[in-house]
Amino acid sequence: MTSTLQEFQSARDMLAGLAYRLLGSWHDSEDVLQDAYVRWSAADRTDVAEPRRYLTRVVTRLAVDVLRTRQTRRESYTGEWLPEPVPSDPFGAVDTSDLSLAVLHVMERLTPPQRAVYVLRTAFTLPYDEIAGILDRSPADCRQLHRRAVQALDLDGPRFEPSTDEQRRLLLDFVAAARDGDLSRLQAMLKDSVTSWTDGGGARRAARKPVVGRERVAQFFAHIYTRPNLSVRPVQLVTGPALDIVIGDRRHVLALEFDGDQIAGIRVVISPDKLSAIGQRHDRRTAVVFEDD
Structure with missing residues (x-):
């Protein structure tokens, strides 16, 4: 049990960053991480060579399910929906320099699969073959999803930001x-x-x-x-x-x-x-x- 917890804790900051990028909600991210740990604890890890890769797949799939459920709730949301403000503390030493409320807000335009591919490819630089395994899609499909995500975001390119x-x-x-x-x-x-x-x-x-x-x-x-x-x-x-x-x-x-x-x-x-x-x-x-x- 201790080993199980230690393995999960060693990846937790990275997984928190992944979940928050995917969901834009710390409340939903914590729920996903808790569910991921329950599944990790119950899983047969005999053939799990890389726990971080395994947990990345679990968290991504859980987050995509949450995004799909949330789409229905969003239709009845009053006014504008913005990402949840979160202090930097929970992310430890994980690099979050790519994160901004502006980008998380614009990412609400994406479908759940588009958002997953965009985050995994852009923030975590995973190869399309690995993303395909996480989402149970073909590499060609993931490339297309990423291309459509970039088009939907319609970002003007990096802006100069003050210090x-x-x-x-x-x-x-x-x-x-x-x-x-x-x-x-x-x-x-x-x-x-x-x-x-x-x-x-x-x-x-x-x-x-x-x-x-x-x-x-x-x-x-x-x-x-x-x-x-x-x-x-x-x-x-x-x-x-x-x-x-x-x-x-x-x-x-x-x-x-x-x-x-x-x-x-x-x-x-x-x-x-x-x-x-x-x-x-x-x-x-x-x-x-x-x-x-």
């Missing part, structure tokens, strides 16, 4: 400008085509449709952040820097997508169900507090 420290500064500058109601300063930070998405999950009042365009986005956030009792706590997500923000008794996580030194996208997660991973504590003594005039 982590610069992103943190820009996040605070954005909130400060909105807090001051400084529309000119806000608009200067935004691209013409900037889009803001809000995920309230139907539990809180939230914009159910994207807000598009420099002027509208600036006015939208100036309206939100000029409210009293605003405090901000910087957090490091697995997808990059973000802010844990409390206004009165309402909380949300703010993440920005950059194109150079301008903001190209804004993602706001309000749904309480998606904030549990970053913890419930928001201590105003250690937060950046914007005092009321």
Whole structure:
């Protein structure tokens, strides 16, 4: 039993990164990892030469099943669905530099098999023959799925992103400008085509449709952040820097997508169900507090 647990634990960080890339939900990822461990414990491992490869196959197949089930639930979801913000801690030493909320959000366009092939090929650089064995498809089919995934994502290629420290500064500058109601300063930070998405999950009042365009986005956030009792706590997500923000008794996580030194996208997660991973504590003594005039 100890060996069984040790073998699973040695691969857990990698498997967590795989599950989160596939699902964009830490809650669903934990469920998949628990199920994978149960199956690993009960499996006949006599012929398992490489436990990590075996577990990769189990986690991928379980995640694909979850994605298929979730497609039906998503049809009745209120408003925009955004990935769940997750701190970097659970992933240990696993490289997550390729992760961003923006890419995880766009990946919702993909079918479950497309998403699986895209993640396994792009993030884990597995050969098509191995991906075919994981998904029980032919290598040619997997190549086609990957090609269609790339086309569906329609990513413009790598954007220049500011350093982590610069992103943190820009996040605070954005909130400060909105807090001051400084529309000119806000608009200067935004691209013409900037889009803001809000995920309230139907539990809180939230914009159910994207807000598009420099002027509208600036006015939208100036309206939100000029409210009293605003405090901000910087957090490091697995997808990059973000802010844990409390206004009165309402909380949300703010993440920005950059194109150079301008903001190209804004993602706001309000749904309480998606904030549990970053913890419930928001201590105003250690937060950046914007005092009321």
